[in-house]
Amino acid sequence: MTAPAAALRPVPDAMHTAPAASIPRAVRAPGPLVIHIEGVTKLYQMGAETIHALRGVALKIHRNEYLAIMGPSGSGKSTLMNMLGCLDTPTAGHYEFSGKDVSNMSDDELAEIRNREIGFVFQTFNLLPRSNALHNVELPLIYAGVGRTERLERAQRALENVGLGNRMHHRPNELSGGQRQRVAIARALVTQPSIILADEPTGNLDSRTGIEIMELFEHLYDQGNTIIVVTHEEDIARHARRIVRLRDGLIESDAPAG
Numbered sequence: 001m002t003a004p005a006a007a008l009r010p011v012p013d014a015m016h017t018a019p020a021a022s023i024p025r026a027v028r029a030p031g032p033l034v035i036h037i038e039g040v041t042k043l044y045q046m047g048a049e050t051i052h053a054l055r056g057v058a059l060k061i062h063r064n065e066y067l068a069i070m071g072p073s074g075s076g077k078s079t080l081m082n083m084l085g086c087l088d089t090p091t092a093g094h095y096e097f098s099g100k101d102v103s104n105m106s107d108d109e110l111a112e113i114r115n116r117e118i119g120f121v122f123q124t125f126n127l128l129p130r131s132n133a134l135h136n137v138e139l140p141l142i143y144a145g146v147g148r149t150e151r152l153e154r155a156q157r158a159l160e161n162v163g164l165g166n167r168m169h170h171r172p173n174e175l176s177g178g179q180r181q182r183v184a185i186a187r188a189l190v191t192q193p194s195i196i197l198a199d200e201p202t203g204n205l206d207s208r209t210g211i212e213i214m215e216l217f218e219h220l221y222d223q224g225n226t227i228i229v230v231t232h233e234e235d236i237a238r239h240a241r242r243i244v245r246l247r248d249g250l251i252e253s254d255a256p257a258g
């Protein structure tokens with residue numbers, strides 16, 4: 001049920017310097033269905049007003065896909081992302097994650113799926129400020145009950161995999177924005193989740209650092225990870241292999257990235 005362990009290899013040095021245009025655009029063969037959404041709606045009640053954040057969304061995502069979800073502000077991206085990430089359930093419709101019906105799960109059951117299956121990456125990194133990189137990455141493994149020796153070993157490998165083997169004992173305020181996001185990505189990866197869900201992961205970074213982060217996602221995709229990036233920036237979305245565009249709570253288009 002869990003993802004086959006992606007081989008962890010250090011980031012090649014060339015990755016940090018290669019221009020975006022030279023990124024190989026290999027498309028990996030899709031694996032089994034991991035996300036299956038049908039007719040999903042989400043309503044928010046604001047006093048007398050009902051807001052239709054999602055109006056009947058259908059989406060299938062397979063393992064080994066690299067997908068961008070795009071759309072203007074207010075189109076429902078975050079609402080859909082919360083649904084995909086099992087942070088919230090739909091008002092109506094059906095959601096299966098790895099063949100399990102999650103549309104009617106309790107909060108505890110949803111938390112279980114989140115912890116086991118999903119690696120989150122946020123715009124604001126969300127690292128513990130007083131903890132060094134190693135401890136930040138180790139944290140999900142503490143929650144998962146992994147023993148100390150294995151925890152440290154896996155956290156170290158995850159940090160090496162994002163090119164931070166030499167920054168393990170630095171705290172967030174001793175790291176650049178791009179390095180902080182790499183720590184957050186290592187934390188998302190360390191549990192070997194089925195999918196990585198990144199909400200505007202480059203939103204707080206300058207454009208050059210943003211490209212470096214997208215090159216890191218490329219590397220993770222090559223390793224067999226399944227990646228969903230939510231963004232409103234075309235430059236970021238074109239790194240993915242498939243682009244889903246939302247408008248007014250509906251999927252407007254769903255096509256391979258040009």
Ligand code: ADP
Binds near residue numbers: 052053071078080
């Ligand atoms: P996006 O992320 O694309 O900007 P959202 O998913 O955040 O869009 O929002 C979609 C719509 O739902 C917007 O009209 C927004 O105002 C509304 N909305 C989002 N979250 C809530 C909420 N918790 N309560 C009420 N309305 C919400």
Ligand code: MG
Binds near residue numbers: 077078079
């Ligand atoms: Mg949003």
